[in-house]
Amino acid sequence: MNLKDTGYKIQEAGYKNSVSCIVHHASCIIIFFLIFSLFTAVCEAKIYIDINSPAIKKLPIAIPEFTGRDGKVISEIIKNDLDFTGLFFCIDKDAYIESSSQAFNPKNWSVIGAEAVIKGTVSGEQNITAIVSLYDVTGSGEVFKREYKAGRASIKQFAHTIANDIYKHITGENGIFKTKIAFVAEDEGKKGLYIMDWDGTGIKRLGIRGNFVLRPHWSEDGTKLVYSSERNRQWGIYLLDFTKMTEKKIFASTGLNMSGNFFPNGDEVIFSSSKDETYGLYRLKISGSSLTRITSARWIEVSPAVSPDGKLIAFVSDKGGTPQIYIMNKEGRDARRLTFEGSYNTSPSWAPDGKRIVFVGRHAGRHQIFTIAVDGSELTRLTDKGNNEDPSLSPDGRFIIFSSDRDGKTGIYIMRANGEAQKRIIPAWLRAFGPKWSPN
Amino acid sequence: MRRFFVLMLALGFIFAGCAKKTVTAPEKQETVQKETAPKAETEQPMKTEEASKAAPKKVETMPVKEEPINVKTSMFGNILFAFDQYNIREDAKPTLKDVADWMMKNKDAKMTLEGHADDRGTNEYNLALGEKRAKSARDYLVSSGVSKTRLEMVSYGEEKPLCTEQTEECWQKNRRVQFTSTGKELK
Numbered sequence: 001m002n003l004k005d006t007g008y009k010i011q012e013a014g015y016k017n018s019v020s021c022i023v024h025h026a027s028c029i030i031i032f033f034l035i036f037s038l039f040t041a042v043c044e045a046k047i048y049i050d051i052n053s054p055a056i057k058k059l060p061i062a063i064p065e066f067t068g069r070d071g072k073v074i075s076e077i078i079k080n081d082l083d084f085t086g087l088f089f090c091i092d093k094d095a096y097i098e099s100s101s102q103a104f105n106p107k108n109w110s111v112i113g114a115e116a117v118i119k120g121t122v123s124g125e126q127n128i129t130a131i132v133s134l135y136d137v138t139g140s141g142e143v144f145k146r147e148y149k150a151g152r153a154s155i156k157q158f159a160h161t162i163a164n165d166i167y168k169h170i171t172g173e174n175g176i177f178k179t180k181i182a183f184v185a186e187d188e189g190k191k192g193l194y195i196m197d198w199d200g201t202g203i204k205r206l207g208i209r210g211n212f213v214l215r216p217h218w219s220e221d222g223t224k225l226v227y228s229s230e231r232n233r234q235w236g237i238y239l240l241d242f243t244k245m246t247e248k249k250i251f252a253s254t255g256l257n258m259s260g261n262f263f264p265n266g267d268e269v270i271f272s273s274s275k276d277e278t279y280g281l282y283r284l285k286i287s288g289s290s291l292t293r294i295t296s297a298r299w300i301e302v303s304p305a306v307s308p309d310g311k312l313i314a315f316v317s318d319k320g321g322t323p324q325i326y327i328m329n330k331e332g333r334d335a336r337r338l339t340f341e342g343s344y345n346t347s348p349s350w351a352p353d354g355k356r357i358v359f360v361g362r363h364a365g366r367h368q369i370f371t372i373a374v375d376g377s378e379l380t381r382l383t384d385k386g387n388n389e390d391p392s393l394s395p396d397g398r399f400i401i402f403s404s405d406r407d408g409k410t411g412i413y414i415m416r417a418n419g420e421a422q423k424r425i426i427p428a429w430l431r432a433f434g435p436k437w438s439p440n
Numbered sequence: 441m442r443r444f445f446v447l448m449l450a451l452g453f454i455f456a457g458c459a460k461k462t463v464t465a466p467e468k469q470e471t472v473q474k475e476t477a478p479k480a481e482t483e484q485p486m487k488t489e490e491a492s493k494a495a496p497k498k499v500e501t502m503p504v505k506e507e508p509i510n511v512k513t514s515m516f517g518n519i520l521f522a523f524d525q526y527n528i529r530e531d532a533k534p535t536l537k538d539v540a541d542w543m544m545k546n547k548d549a550k551m552t553l554e555g556h557a558d559d560r561g562t563n564e565y566n567l568a569l570g571e572k573r574a575k576s577a578r579d580y581l582v583s584s585g586v587s588k589t590r591l592e593m594v595s596y597g598e599e600k601p602l603c604t605e606q607t608e609e610c611w612q613k614n615r616r617v618q619f620t621s622t623g624k625e626l627k
Contacts, residue, residue, distance in 0.1 A: 212567075212597075212599070214563060214564060215563075233594065255571070256567055256568060256571050256595060258564050258567065258568075272564075272568075274568075274571060274575075277575075279568070300565070300568045300569070300572060302564050302565060302567075302568045303562075303564050303565070316564075316565060318524075322524065323524070323565055343524075344524070344561070346561075346562045346564070346565045347562050347564070347565075360562050362560075365560075367560075367562065389562050389563070390562075390563075433563070434563070
């Protein structure tokens with residue numbers, strides 16, 4: 001993936017300043033191009049890769065450059081998306097005999113080892129139309145054909161949409177190519193909130209700053225973020241609503257208030273606070289602002305994370321002498337210790353299926369990303385270079401986003417959930433951390 | 441506040457007709473401009489819009505100062521903590537006794553206790569650790585007779601290190617509570 005081509009333009013989104021800016025933002029969340037299905041599936045959907053089988057053979061795929069002015073850009077994005085999943089082997093372009101504009105002939109592709117081919121023609125200036133086809137080289141020929149239309153401004157999201165459809169057709173699962181990452185980075189000497197596409201392109205500054213801003217958390221519908229920020233010597237918990245482009249303080253007090261994530265209903269968040277001198281975990285109902293204290297501790301209790309089904313809470317406590325991860329029910333009872341290996345385990349985050357937790361553990365004096373099953377088995381270390389923190393899983397559970405200082409300045413990295421294909425996705429000059437993957 | 445200043449500065453440029461480089465921006469501004477350079481085209485219209493909306497009648501550019509908190513630099517040394525710990529060590533007690541004595545003599549004075557951690561931890565846990573350290577110092581002072589209401593606690597986690605080397609000596613320096621007195625000081 002050639003990240004340099006993206007140019008890493010950062011757009012100053014400003015904040016609640018003008019309608020244009022609101023629309024601009026909404027575009028991040030709401031896909032405002034239309035997809036027209038011209039053809040119903042040409043043949044019955046066939047699963048080419050069983051991505052849940054223990055031994056996956058990569059599917060050899062060829063993606064000749066799409067025709068038309070924007071053909072190259074679109075086909076490149078699709079290729080990069082599919083390539084990063086690790087489920088495909090993208091055959092080198094130089095080997096192609098047939099181009100996108102030529103008639104499909106399976107022999108031209110079988111000789112170079114391709115089993116699937118994606119072709120497309122792109123036309124239009126301001127309004128783009130793309131007709132994309134997927135061919136099965138070994139069997140039935142064209143198995144998928146669709147026409148897509150979009151405004152030129154959303155060309156990247158457009159390409160990601162096509163990639164999602166092709167991925168879905170081949171694997172039977174939803175792709176994550178249109179998801180976003182929210183994160184924290186240096187912003188004019190303070191910390192500020194940013195969002196970007198999952199592949200590190202389209203970085204946007206939200207104009208929200210504080211002396212401290214801690215990692216944000218998405219609501220399940222992807223329309224809100226909750227995070228904590230220290231402003232004017234007070235720690236508050238803030239709610240950002242992308243549909244209205246507003247920020248609202250939903251809690252503030254003396255002491256340290258640090259937000260965890262939302263409960264699945266989207267109207268309740270968990271956070272840690274030392275407002276009453278002792279640490280405790282609290283549930284805050286946003287509508288009606290009702291506060292329920294669920295734990296109380298003389299020791300440190302921080303970083304609560306609600307499970308995807310809303311029934312359990314993972315959190316960090318040092319009641320045993322060192323920071324370790326515990327799991328309890330949502331009422332704050334029946335806590336049990338999850339991590340026993342090592343003397344420092346923090347920052348738990350749930351896998352979308354609720355079966356695993358990804359966290360930060362200290363190993364040989366440095367911080368590394370680990371996963372563990374909720375029953376405490378299958379402890380696996382995924383990183384080994386530098387210090388690695390703030391892990392969060394993609395909505396399909398196949399990727400992990402995290403921060404690392406392995407190349408100097410702390411930046412944001414991505415890897416497959418098994419630790420493969422680790423790479424930095426943001427520019428080297430931007431000090432960034434606390435990434436969180438959007439749910440959709 | 442700083443953001444407002446940026447606006448003012450932006451306005452300043454606009455009103456000045458964006459002429460030549462006659463205005464020497466303060467150093468901080470330079471850095472910001474440099475860092476965000478690649479996005480110039482998209483940023484420009486935004487700034488203008490913001491500026492026109494907030495347009496005050498008269499524009500004067502002047503350096504913005506942080507609100508003064510009337511801080512007297514600490515006359516006390518820092519107290520230090522063990523790795524991942526927040527209990528008061530023996531070597532911290534003489535300093536704490538000095539602080540307590542001074543607070544008893546200067547009845548109007550208030551003290552801010554800043555807790556810090558070294559950089560070998562995760563953000564949230566280090567903030568909690570810094571706060572626990574400040575609280576340990578606070579509780580010690582309270583038990584020596586200083587009123588709770590005169591003691592404020594703040595944690596900076598790993599954000600304000602005194603040094604940045606990756607050595608035990610440096611880490612130890614950073615695991616600290618710093619004392620800053622605010623308010624009136626008695627002769």
